[in-house]
Structure formats: C-alpha cells, structure tokens
Amino acid sequence: xxxxxxxxxxxxxxxxxxxxxxxxxxxxxxxxxxxxxxxxxxxxxxxxxxxxxxxxxxxxxxxxxxxxxxxxxxxxxxxxxxxxxxxxxxxxxxxxxxxxxxxxxxxxxxxxxxxxxxxxxxxxxxxxxxxxxxxxxxxxxxxxxxxxxxxxxxxxxxxxxxxxxxxxxxxxxxxxxxxxxxxxxxxxxxxxxxxxxxxxxxxxxxxxxxxxxxxxxxxxxxxxxxxxxxxxxxxxxxxxxxxxxxxxxxxxxxxxxxxxxxxxxxxxxxxxxxxxxxxxxxxxxxxxxxxxxxxxxxxxxxxxxxxxxxxxxxxxxxxxxxxxxxxxxxxxxxxxxxxxxxxxxxxxxxxxxxxxxxxxxxx
Numbered sequence: 001x002x003x004x005x006x007x008x009x010x011x012x013x014x015x016x017x018x019x020x021x022x023x024x025x026x027x028x029x030x031x032x033x034x035x036x037x038x039x040x041x042x043x044x045x046x047x048x049x050x051x052x053x054x055x056x057x058x059x060x061x062x063x064x065x066x067x068x069x070x071x072x073x074x075x076x077x078x079x080x081x082x083x084x085x086x087x088x089x090x091x092x093x094x095x096x097x098x099x100x101x102x103x104x105x106x107x108x109x110x111x112x113x114x115x116x117x118x119x120x121x122x123x124x125x126x127x128x129x130x131x132x133x134x135x136x137x138x139x140x141x142x143x144x145x146x147x148x149x150x151x152x153x154x155x156x157x158x159x160x161x162x163x164x165x166x167x168x169x170x171x172x173x174x175x176x177x178x179x180x181x182x183x184x185x186x187x188x189x190x191x192x193x194x195x196x197x198x199x200x201x202x203x204x205x206x207x208x209x210x211x212x213x214x215x216x217x218x219x220x221x222x223x224x225x226x227x228x229x230x231x232x233x234x235x236x237x238x239x240x241x242x243x244x245x246x247x248x249x250x251x252x253x254x255x256x257x258x259x260x261x262x263x264x265x266x267x268x269x270x271x272x273x274x275x276x277x278x279x280x281x282x283x284x285x286x287x288x289x290x291x292x293x294x295x296x297x298x299x300x301x302x303x304x305x306x307x308x309x310x311x312x313x314x315x316x317x318x319x320x321x322x323x324x325x326x327x328x329x330x331x332x333x334x335x336x337x338x339x340x341x342x343x344x345x346x347x348x349x350x351x352x353x354x355x356x357x358x359x360x361x362x363x
Contacts, residue, residue, distance in 0.1 A: 017119075043142075
C-alpha cells in the first residue's frame, strides 16, 4: 500500500479509520526546530470533526502523542513519530457496506485490490480520517518553512456554485494568510460565507452533499527550486494532493483557463525591482519549467462531494449480483470542503519542505 512519500523528507501514514489509532512517521525532518505545540494543536483543530453541523458529528480530539523525534522542546533529527488515538468509532454503521459498496467510494476497489482483506470500517485506510496525521506532518513542515521565510495558507475558493474572491496572485501578504488560518471558515470575502453555509445546509437537509475548491498560496519561496520534466514542483505537490481522499483535480496559476487565452495574455512579463526579478502577472502560479520563479505559488485543489450520503442510491449487491437500493447510515460530512483547507495546506507544505531540503543538499 503506497502510504510513504518523499525524497529528503519521507512521510509514512499508518492506521485505519476505526482502528485503535492513526499516525505518521517523518524521516529526514531537520533537527533543532522548536516544537510549537499550540500551533500544531490549532492546525489539528482546524481539520478535526464535530465542530459544527457542516461536518460529521464524530468527536475526536485529534491530539498527537509524540512517540519520538522531539526532546527538550526541539526536533532531534531522528524519525519523528506521532500517534493519534481513535476514540469515537461506530463500526456497526458500516456492516451493510460489505455486500453493497458505496457508489463513488473505495469500498469496491479496495476490496478487489486487497483481496477482501482490507478493513472496511469507516473506509479503513481509504478514509478521510487519515488526513489527520497528514495535517500533523504539514504543521511540522510549516514550522520549519517559517524559519526559511516561507509561509503557506489557503481559503475556500468555492462551495457548490458560490465563489470567494481569489488571491491576488502577485501580492499575497503574510497577514492575510495568518487571518485565514484563524478563521473558522477561511474566505477572503466574508459576505460569501453565509451563502456557502446555506448551500451546505440545503444539501444536508436533502441528505445529499456538495463539493468545492481550495486555493492555496505559498509565499517567500526562493527562485530556482525544483527540476524540469519528470520531477517538477507541480508534479511533487500534485502527487501529495492526489493522496488526499476526495481530491479529483489540481491546477496551478491560470490552470485550465490557459486553454482560452492567447500567448500574449498568458505570458508573465518579467521586470526588476530593488534588484529582485518579478513578473507583472502570475498566470504560471509561481512555477515555470517545473522550477519556482520567486512569485507566489498558487495551486487549487477540487474536492468532490462526499460519496457517503443519506439519500437512497442504487448500487450492486455483491451477494445477489443484482442492483439494489442503498441507504447509508452513520455520521458523514455534507461538505468536507470546510475542513479541507488545512489538509491542502499540509500537502503543499510537506512537498515544499521536501523540495527545499533537497535543494539544500539533504536528499
């Protein structure tokens, strides 16, 4: 099972949704980074379930228990391991899914891939629950990136058809990212929040779900990080983003909008200010030829609607070989986008920390 990623910094995720616990081992993490527990716990809280009616009512503290890699309040350089206990499982809700795989979920593909030996409770290792240790790893990488002058943040770009104001891709400010990190619903334009929440509530009452987009920015990156062709900045970030359950699309800068532009409008003219080379626009999202160009890195991740919905659906009954109605019970998110911002940030932070450590010769 491919749950290890990285070159200079290797991240291994372990556990299942309804097992005794989940966690992460981070190998290659730099020594001497102060362990800011308050910051880490805040990052975990942003993703945690049960905080409002827009998320599953499963209650988990998501408090990481450090097993190794921290001593005297600083990272040691040895493998950093954190365990997160599972305390609020209701495995009985998932018993019918052994015979009737959920449409749009990994129930069927996981069963085939692992010959029926996979843990199906709560989605097992395929569950969004496994993003908790990813957020811990991302929080640690953010702490190190901050020492290098790099900051990562995000906002909810859209939920359903409702759009937030995008980042100014040539001028993303640290204070803006700090404010978004502290917001319960991170949006740039506060007036769209109520419309987003209303769309989620409509889906919840209809026993349905909605998706959306998270826009993430990284600022302070030096020029020249990354490699061309098969080891690009975009490829490394996308590999981790697609490891997040429910991510089905990733774009950088103008992304798919490039298809409607002419080169004269798509290109980013270069100029120099105070000895620093910048670009007038940032359609390429801070990356050219797979290498950072010193502008803000802008990436968006599309989050699909939660497959687990209360509305009756048709699916295959594996015991009879016939399609039959399926009514899913249990505690599920009508919209996981509201909890996805720290997860997308974490994936980007881990990838960027790995790239930066590699550029410094630690691969």
